[in-house]
Amino acid sequence: MKLNIASLPGDGIGREVVPAAKEVLDTLAEIHGGLTFEFTDFPWSCEYYLENGTMMPEDGLDTLSQFDAIFLGAVGNKKLVPDHISLWGLLIKIRREFEQVINIRPAKIFSGLKSPLVNPKDFDLIVVRENSEGEYSSIGGRIYQGEDQIAIQNAVFSRKATERAMRFAFELAKKRKKHVTSATKSNGIFHSMPFWDEVFEFVAKDYPEVNSNSQHIDALAAFFVTHPERFDVIVASNLFGDVLTDIGAAIMGSIGIAPSANINVNGKYPSMFEPVHGSAPDIIGKGTANPLGQIWTAKMLLDHFGEEELGSVLLDVMESLLKDGYVTPDIGGKCTTKEVTQEMMTRLKAK
Template identity: 45%
Template sequence: MHYEIAIIPGDGVGAEISDEAEKILKAAADKYGFTAASKRFDWGCDHYLAHGRMMPEHALDILKGFDAIFLGCVGDANKVPDHVSLTMLLEIRKGFKQYANLRPIRLYPGVSTPVRTATPETVDFVVVRENNEGEYSGAGAFFKIDEPDGFALQTGIFSRGGCERVMRYAFDLAEQRKQAGYKGMVTNCTKSNALNYSMVFWDKIYQEVAAGHPDIATDKALVDAMTMWMVKKPEWFDVVVASNLFGDIITDLGAMLQGGMGFAAGGNINPEREFPSMFEPIHGSAPKYTGKRVVNPIASIESVRMMLDFLGEKDAAEGIGAAVRSVLAQGAVRTRDMGGSHGTDAMGDAVLQALLAD
């Protein structure tokens, strides 16, 4: 098989961690008998300063011809306001109907975490976040913004179709995980006691979708309680389905369970494969570290693993996962966030050597 991969390094440390992702991608292709051609697009805050847009107007037309997209990171508040820089990410997610944001929360042996209850045995679940609508629909307005009685409206949009499709994806994933030995449960992360329209509607659709998956257990947690239980008893969870805002929040907590943002990988999935899906580390652009090559590239390498798994290159994905586990468990190479002194390249090279040696 041959794959065309679009790489958008983005801002800050994006170019550095994209180098490591691309290195692992090409090595996996060589080892496991497929080819992967990558093409970089220098879109982001510098592009905005030069052209008034984070990416060209026809960017989606360019990207739709690729099999998958790797996004390094987006944003540099010193150059462009965050609500402006985020438009690139949202435009790709919505334009390509990447409605399922997939966030594995897994703690590898050899990685420390500030959460005492988090161990490799207790932290191994997945959050499925609705990725196209909800609280991030962008609907609202300012009224008399500079006046004493000024106000703003931010409207969350929860469509039946939008809720159903992401919940079906979560239940289908739970079925797959159950076959692999997991408990087979979907937790509904909600706040229907206070959000008496949007989340009541969300809960209703969750129950309807659950009825079509009788072999999967159901569970419900208000989002505030969810954050407590993720710390107190992380082993309880299998698959969690959450709205755009709630999913965004709880996955950062999940990243701390798994050792920090340097280990947090994610996928923006178009399950029907009508458009390319996009894979990215979650840690952001970290402008203050730009050029220092000290950022942990594991999240980027894990994003490549997720990409290859989605593309059907299961052996390659498993090989990368095994290489990451081996390097982290041995502990000989540790980046700054792990309490060590090794840089981005050293960690990437260690994973590469483990991959080739396997």
């Protein structure tokens, strides 16, 4: 299988970790055969905006639509371009226009990566986040001025999108530990969350082999840091999923290794794979950016195309690096980006 991948390193350390992950993917393909990658790089970024007045050209989406997937590094440099311009002009534009309606982000304990939790046990969870509407709708506005000014932000929950996210979560749970937790707040949010609960109960009836329960988001956030081992798949709205996945990255020990995938479920457009970390302007050019978030993201890309076995190989080698101390300064090591990447490829070749 040949995969044509649009490579968008973007801003900051994205330009350092994306090339590193591409090297790792090419090495994996070379060793195990049957799979090749054809990467096409695009320079769309904040610097591109300063030169062109836009984060991507007018035909950018048409161009990206021709690829099998999008491999993104990082977007944003608020010293150059305000975040609302850079994100809505590139990252969120791609998510919305390409109907990437599901976002998935895993979190698990790794040997060699110190969790801030006293007793993290052996947690391995994944959050399925509704990625198209909810609290992050653009409906609303401001009226009046001064002390009378009012800001209105409307949350939008459609039956179609809510049920779609929940069914995705249940299907995923069937392949894992067969448990889905719904993040809700129906005791405080009067309309949308009771609706969310009703749809969850309706969908759960179609999956009798999967255990399910609902947790209010405040309690759920607390359980993430006290008993994360209880969870398997969590399905959440756009805002709740966003918050929970950052907690998930934190309890692992570093947001620098956390991956994510923005999934188009109808096959009309490519899905997009990106690490959770930002552009990290404070370490640009130092050669110490952690490539493991981008590499784990590459594992999610492999899984998406049915290459779960190769994805598992990649994750196993990544864990062996962490266990043996081949890590960058952000997680207590002394290795450079290049050294971690080179050791990753060496171990893949030895598999």
